[in-house]
Amino acid sequence: MDREEVARLVELLEGDINNGGFHQFFYNSTGNETAAMIRALKKIGALKTADIVTRAAAKFPGGMPPRDRFKRQDLLLEKVDPKIKVFEELDQEFYAYPDDLQGLLEKFMDW
Numbered sequence: 001m002d003r004e005e006v007a008r009l010v011e012l013l014e015g016d017i018n019n020g021g022f023h024q025f026f027y028n029s030t031g032n033e034t035a036a037m038i039r040a041l042k043k044i045g046a047l048k049t050a051d052i053v054t055r056a057a058a059k060f061p062g063g064m065p066p067r068d069r070f071k072r073q074d075l076l077l078e079k080v081d082p083k084i085k086v087f088e089e090l091d092q093e094f095y096a097y098p099d100d101l102q103g104l105l106e107k108f109m110d111w
Contacts, residue, residue: 001040003109009033009040010105013053017094022056022087026076032067041099044108048098056090 001009012033016025025031034057041050057064059080065072081087 001036001043006040006043007105007109009037010044010046010101013037013041014101017091021091022094023076023081023084026056026060026065026080027073029069031065031072032069034065044101044104046099046101046104049094049101052090052093052098056087059086 012030013025016028016030026034030037034053038050038053038057041047041053060066060072060075061079066075
């Protein structure tokens with residue numbers, strides 16, 4: 001994973017979660033790349049944020065949402081979060097920004 005890919009993944013993750021929380025993130029196509037986004041967060045040193053995303057992903061059977069958007073949407077709406085509430089606590093943890101994502105990303109890109 002090159003630097004540009006890391007930056008793309010971190011920015012997509014941040015934008016989607018800030019726009020509508022983990023439910024929206026997993027519902028949208030950005031959720032296709034959940035595992036890669038966790039790796040990207042770890043690569044820039046955003047370990048607390050990577051842990052939050054990992055715990056959100058763990059709500060899916062098998063500990064990771066399917067890459068296939070439609071399978072993931074079905075699971076999300078029928079089993080994981082039908083009342084759109086299961087991710088509320090994790091959303092709040094993410095919104096508190098336990099890691100300075102932009103600062104870590106800038107440092108990583110300059111490295």
